[in-house]
Amino acid sequence: MKKGITIILLMLLIPVFGLLAAGNSEKDDNAAGDVVTVSYITWDSGKGVEITQSIIDAFEEKNPGIKIELQSVPQGYDDKVLTAHAAGDTPDGLMMWNTSQWAEAGIVEDLSSYIDRDNYDMDRYLPVPKLWAEYKGGIYGLPKDFTPRAIFYNKNVFDEAGVSYPEAGWTFDDFVSTVKAINNNESGAAARYGYVAIPGHTYALQAFIWSNGGDLCSPDGTVASGYINSEAVVEVIQWYKTLFDMSISTGTMDAYQNLGQNEFQSGIVGMMDNGLWPLSVYKNDSSLNFGIAFPPVPHSGDSVTPVIHSATWSMFAKAENKDATWEFIKYIGGPDGARVFANERWGLPVFKGMAEELGLLDDEYMKVFVELGAEANKAPVFLRNPNWFEADNEFKLALEQIFLEDKDVQTALDEAAVRMDKILKAK
Helix, strand or coil: CHHHHHHHHHHHHHHHHHHHHHHHHHHHHHHHHCCEEEEEEECCCCHHHHHHHHHHHHHHHHCCCEEEEEEECCCCHHHHHHHHHHHCCCCCEEEECCHHHHHHCCCECCCHHHHHHCCCCHHHECHHHHHCCEECCEECCEEEEEEECEEEEEHHHHHHHCCCCCCCCCEHHHHHHHHHHHCCCCCHHHCCEEECCCCCCHHHHHHHHHHCCCCCCCCCCCCCCCCCCCHHHHHHHHHHHHHHHHCCCCCCCCCCCCCCHHHHHHCCEEEEEECCCCHHHHHCCCCCCEEEECCCECCCCCCCCCCEEEEEEEEECCCCCHHHHHHHHHHHCCHHHHHHHHHCCCCECCECCHHHHCCHHHCHHHHHHHHHHCCCCCCCHHHCCCCHHHHHHHHHHHHHHHHHHCCCHHHHHHHHHHHHHHHHHCC
């Protein structure tokens, strides 16, 4: 009897088990079909976002299980990153430029384990852009595009002044002579200036200092004395002070308020030091006839050591969807993404041989940037020490005293070196 009841109960329960199994099967299918959403932030806007979105569209087509939500934060980007990290509620990925600070602060993920797991080949990248991603043995992103700084010259202004166009290998003295020849000592709309010298642009000054055999701090980033106040640096600052005194006044020590782009385009200024960012705008201006040259070197026969601007495709340490974020970083930071940015002339590709592959050497303007980028052998000093930005404020203070108050160059840099040492050695 008990046996008969047991059989009846089992028969009654079979449909129930079937329903449960069907329910679990449906849940598994849904899980398998779930789309993971990766949130990613960038400081780019306008054209930069359009290019990035085109790469995202291509990635999503190849990876239907991952959706990328891109957020543009062109203003207050760093504050947004720091606030999100402090609150513990970050997006998944980010563009990053200040590797040492954000790696030291634990904001970004070390991607070494992902790179090792997938046997991702980092040797394909050019050496200096790759350094941008590295800090204390970790790799905190994949290199984005990059640009060195070159000299834009307005051919209309040069022709008006009867001055020869600059050529690679020109010297600091040649540069000064060119500025003098273009300056016409007029005022108002008739005024012409050879150059816009921005004294607070310590980042750009690195290239001239490196080319003169100097540096801003020790290789390990802990000492400024003997570097920032060395003879090589003093010579460059004295040269730049000469340029500043004969150049159009910016009225600011801020390196990023006015880089002379508008003055250059309008023909008030003959030369401008910049990366390739304004290139597309200038090429579309039919009234502007311009060229691009290597920066000057200290003495005839010296080689140039350019400074580059770059960034990385990185992951927040507190990202929720790390595997999916890494898949996207591999794509946009890999050859597929790099080709799109390079073809749009947004930046130089960070992969060895890709500039030649894409015919950038056939473009008269890009050719200069490609060849100049090939000369890069140093990463900017802020990558050596997360305290550099604080120390750099002391360097800027010394430059303000030199350029605006005519303080003795050696004295100002000696005093700055002592203050900078304390900051750089602080933990």
